[in-house]
Structure formats: C-alpha cells, structure tokens
Amino acid sequence: AQSVTQLGSHVSVSEGALVLLRCNYSSSVPPYLFWYVQYPNQGLQLLLKYTTGATLVKGINGFEAEFKKSETSFHLTKPSAHMSDAAEYFCAVSDQAGTALIFGKGTTLSVSS
Amino acid sequence: ETGVTQTPRHLVMGMTNKKSLKCEQHLGHNAMYWYKQSAKKPLELMFVYNFKEQTENNSVPSRFSPECPNSSHLFLHLHTLQPEDSALYLCASSQGAGYTFGSGTRLTVV
Numbered sequence: 001a002q003s004v005t006q007l008g009s010h011v012s013v014s015e016g017a018l019v020l021l022r023c024n025y026s027s028s029v030p031p032y033l034f035w036y037v038q039y040p041n042q043g044l045q046l047l048l049k050y051t052t053g054a055t056l057v058k059g060i061n062g063f064e065a066e067f068k069k070s071e072t073s074f075h076l077t078k079p080s081a082h083m084s085d086a087a088e089y090f091c092a093v094s095d096q097a098g099t100a101l102i103f104g105k106g107t108t109l110s111v112s113s
Numbered sequence: 114e115t116g117v118t119q120t121p122r123h124l125v126m127g128m129t130n131k132k133s134l135k136c137e138q139h140l141g142h143n144a145m146y147w148y149k150q151s152a153k154k155p156l157e158l159m160f161v162y163n164f165k166e167q168t169e170n171n172s173v174p175s176r177f178s179p180e181c182p183n184s185s186h187l188f189l190h191l192h193t194l195q196p197e198d199s200a201l202y203l204c205a206s207s208q209g210a211g212y213t214f215g216s217g218t219r220l221t222v223v
Contacts, residue, residue, distance in 0.1 A: 009168045032210050034212070036214075041219070042216055043117075043203060043214040043215050043216040043217050044203065044205075044214040045214075046212070046213075049210065051145040051210045053192075073119075090155075090156065094210075097207075097210045098143070098144050098163065098207060098208075098209065099161075100146055100161050100169065101146075101158075101205075101212055102158065103154060103155050103156040105155040106155060106156075
C-alpha cells in the first residue's frame, strides 16, 4: 500500500526566500506523484504532477519538484517566496492512473514580509 | 469553477437529520471519489467509484451512504451523524492521471 510522509507540519520563510517542502513516499510500484495547494475555505488546486519521463517537473506559480527514486522523495521548491504562497500544501501518491490519491498530512507554509 | 461542482457549500445538520451532499462533473471522467478533511486528520479517502460501480469503501461507518447514479454524479447521503463527523467533504473525479477536486461542502453536525 502507498503512503506519504510530509516532514514538517509548518514551514515559515521570509518573502523572497527559498521555499522547500519535503515529501517522501512509499509505493510498491512506480508511483504517480502530486503536489496540491489549498487556500482557506477552498478545495485543492493542482500545482504539479509526475507520471513518467523527466524527473524535474515544473508547475504553476513558479513551483517545481524533482522525483528521486533512490531517495523515494518528491520535494517541492520555489526559488523566491511570495506572500500569496501562504497556504496548506499536500503531497499525494497513486500507484496507477484511475486509483485514489493517498495524501500526506499537509504542510502549512507561512510567508513573512 | 474547477469542473467539479459540489453543493451545498455549507451545511448545518442535527444528529437526527437526513441530508445529502451532491457532486457533479462534466469532464468526462470515469472515476469519482469522496474524501473527508477534518481539522486534525489528513485527507481521508472514503469511497471510490469507477464507471458508476463502487470499487473501494475505506471502512466508512454506515451512517454515510454513497450513491453514483451515473458517471457524472455522485451523492453522499448522511443520517444520524455524530459531532465528530463535522468536516470538509471533498469530491474528486479522475481520468488517467488527471484528478480534479471540487471546492467541498463544509459540514457541521450539532
């Protein structure tokens, strides 16, 4: 069965600083990996996903993530944080297309000026 | 508008009430899902439907009863709920590796 671990339930950065949100997964088959963002009182918005091919994935709003099979990781990064990036971020895994996503516990990103 | 529409957005119900949550997608997706998001727990998968057939029930109490009349609609019927059932209920649909989530229904059980 798949599982996802997000290290750090809360990350705080200054505006303009590097954002790094950590995600490690467990899967018995090559995984599909996702990052979602959730703003207060809203649903989940897809930031990026990895299915096959290039291991460095670029998403919306300047975010990117790299699939590292040897480390079973899919960390999310952004070179320069904006105040508008403050939100809850979720990493998710599925073992094949059409099966349910399994989510990590989420990381709250705070951005200070 | 995300492509997956959930109604109502907010619902307050007593423990003896019966209510239903509705989810609708016109993306042509063949799989639909119910998730529960509560304050202190991660997103919990509740039910999975593929081509209108339930393929997964994640040990959900029987006071939650899903219904999928066609590939575009998914309901969650609620009865005799408990206060701990208060949460955000999210619906999602998928086709291949493309998953789309609705904005959720915020449920409060009083």
